[in-house]
Amino acid sequence: xxxxxxxxxxxxxxxxxxxxxxxxxxxxxxxxxxxxxxxxxxxxxxxxxxxxxxxxxxxxxxxxxxxxxxxxxxxxxxxxxxxxxxxxxxxxxxxxxxxxxxxxxxxxxxxxxxxxxxxxxxxxxxxxxxxxxxxxxxxxxxxxxxxxxxxxxxxxxxxxxxxxxxxxxxxxxxxxxxxxxxxxxxxxxxxxxxxxxxxxxxxxxxxxxxxxxxxxxxxxxxxxxxxxxxxxxxxxxxxxxxxxxxxxxxxxxxxxxxxxxxxxxxxxxxxxxxxxxxxxxxxxxxxxxxxxxxxxxxxxxxxxxxxxxxxxxxxxxxxxxxxxxxxxxxxxxxxxxxxxxxxxxxxxxxxxxxxxxxxxxxxxxxxxxxxxxxxxxxxxxxxxxxxxxxxxxxxx
Numbered sequence: 001x002x003x004x005x006x007x008x009x010x011x012x013x014x015x016x017x018x019x020x021x022x023x024x025x026x027x028x029x030x031x032x033x034x035x036x037x038x039x040x041x042x043x044x045x046x047x048x049x050x051x052x053x054x055x056x057x058x059x060x061x062x063x064x065x066x067x068x069x070x071x072x073x074x075x076x077x078x079x080x081x082x083x084x085x086x087x088x089x090x091x092x093x094x095x096x097x098x099x100x101x102x103x104x105x106x107x108x109x110x111x112x113x114x115x116x117x118x119x120x121x122x123x124x125x126x127x128x129x130x131x132x133x134x135x136x137x138x139x140x141x142x143x144x145x146x147x148x149x150x151x152x153x154x155x156x157x158x159x160x161x162x163x164x165x166x167x168x169x170x171x172x173x174x175x176x177x178x179x180x181x182x183x184x185x186x187x188x189x190x191x192x193x194x195x196x197x198x199x200x201x202x203x204x205x206x207x208x209x210x211x212x213x214x215x216x217x218x219x220x221x222x223x224x225x226x227x228x229x230x231x232x233x234x235x236x237x238x239x240x241x242x243x244x245x246x247x248x249x250x251x252x253x254x255x256x257x258x259x260x261x262x263x264x265x266x267x268x269x270x271x272x273x274x275x276x277x278x279x280x281x282x283x284x285x286x287x288x289x290x291x292x293x294x295x296x297x298x299x300x301x302x303x304x305x306x307x308x309x310x311x312x313x314x315x316x317x318x319x320x321x322x323x324x325x326x327x328x329x330x331x332x333x334x335x336x337x338x339x340x341x342x343x344x345x346x347x348x349x350x351x352x353x354x355x356x357x358x359x360x361x362x363x364x365x366x367x368x369x370x371x372x373x374x375x376x377x378x379x380x381x382x383x384x385x386x387x388x389x390x391x392x393x394x395x396x
Contacts, residue, residue, distance in 0.1 A: 053190045054330075055320040058100035060093075060337070060350075061274040061298030061313055062146075063134070064108045065126040068304050068345025068365075070118055073127065075346065084129035089302050090137035092351045093337065096315060098138035101189055105139045105301065106241065106274045107131075108146050111163055112156035123151040128163060135169050140187070143241040145173025145198040145217055147275065150206035158214050172241060173198035177213040184231045192322060195235035197227055200243035201275070219244060221259070225266050232267040236327050237320065240268050245276040245297055250309065250385045252280050252296045260285050264292035270318075270329060273297045277310045279382070282334055282390040293318070293329050302350050304341050306369035312378050313337040313350070314386075334390050336382050338373075341365040353378070354394065 065073075069089075076085040090097065097103045109124035111131055119125045134142060142164065149157055157174060164171040175181040185196045199219045208214065217223065219242070231238045240263065246253050260271060265287040271294045273280065280297035299313040318332040336353035343365045351360075356375060364373050388396055 051190075051322070052324070053192070053322050055101045055189050055192060056099065056317065057102045057104070057320060058097055058315060058317045059104035059272050059295070059298060060097075060106070060301040060315050062106050062108045062277065062300045062303060063130075064300065064303040064305075065120070065124070065130065066304040066345075067120040068341060069302070069348050070120070070127060072341070072346045072348045073129070082129040082132065084127040086130045086133040087136070089348050089350060090133065092349055092355060093315060094137050096317070096335070096352075100138070100317065102141065102187060102194070103139045104141040104143070104239075104241070104272060105134060106143045106146065106243070106272075106298075107134065108303075109148055110144075110150075110152050110156050110160045112152040112159045113163070116152050116156055116159075119151075124148050125152050125156065131164065131167055131169075135167055139169060141170045141172065141185075141196055143173045143198050143243075143272075143274075144171060145200040145241065146243050147200060147202045147204045149174060149200070149216065150203040150208070153206075154209040154212045154214065157208075157216075158212060161214060170196065172196045173200065173217060173243075175215040175217070178215060181215040181217065182227070182230070184227070184234060186231075186235050190322075192237070192320060192327060193235040194237045194239055194320065195231035196239050196241065197224075197231060198241040198243075199224060201245075219259075221262065224259075224263065228263060228266040228268050237269040237329075238267060239270045239272060242271050242273045243275045244273060245280065247276055248278055248307070248310070249276055250278045250280055250381065256296055260292065260294045260296075261287055264290045268292055271295060272316075274299075277303065277305060279309075279312060279314045279334075279336075279385055282316070282332065282386055291328075293332050295332075295334070298334075300339060301337070302339055302348065304339075304345060304348070304365070306366065306371060308366065308371065308373045308377060309381055311339045311364075311366065311373060312381055313339065315352070332390055333392055334386050335392055336378070338378060343367060353382075 073084040073086045109126045111128045112125050116125050161174040170185045199217045201219050264285045273296045276297045279299040285292040314334040316334045319330040321330045338356040341348045
């Protein structure tokens, strides 16, 4: 009975398999059954489509450490931590920096190392602990091409570059050799590539000594044109850091405006300017089909200087947008900032303009120089210098 049941089941299965055998021709011999032929045309891969996206970018100007700044950082050191703690300088704007996908800062002064001795104006050398605090505050791109970069000589600059290259940031403006100079720093995010270039107008009359391979990117039109065009072939956007302009002036110079137009024609998309220790205008520059956003000067981010306009800075934010396959700059806004230090040159910190108070006016260390600071005066500087098109909503 069991054997009969098995034979019956086998017959039923065979019948089912035969009746469901689509693609199997009826005259194929049972001892040479082959799989049915597959389609001969291969499946075509789908072309990837550009996804619409926004990348947020933020930038601040000069980070300068004077004697009081260094002394204050030493007083803020915590037990078990680094000898110098510069983090309080960034504390009140850190939320803006951290929120940006990419953030930029101009580190004005060399970090040659303790063996060179820490010093302030006119030959700066800042404790290296500031670099860790810059990175931890959320900055991704650090410029070191400034007029003070040779304050500690060629060896000091070489040591500064080597040190920065050990940190998790993208360093621009100081290069170990000719190949490094043309090894463009490119950051890629969400399949958008941004190249960062950097140039300085001067090194205060100092020049590299013989025997050093390091390269300083001075403002030279032939160099800028060559590198801008080459970087544009490798990246979707080209951002350029420019240490330029007239010191202590809120007005742009003719040479700045002329070079900005040329850089626009060479394919640069954004200029991030600094050096004047004062904010300067923001504008769109157009040459032919090219369009460039020029932030002529962000002023000081942190500097214990003596004039009120030197304590006013700009934190610029913008979006890098890809929409329908096109990549462009959108929503550039300059957020005014104010730098504070008390009458003993302690409590150094940068504040968003709206967070700077009347009490801070009264207790500000600018009085050490026989000067004063006023919220309303600072507001007037901003409104006379920056078009409302580029200011936050509350300034409209």
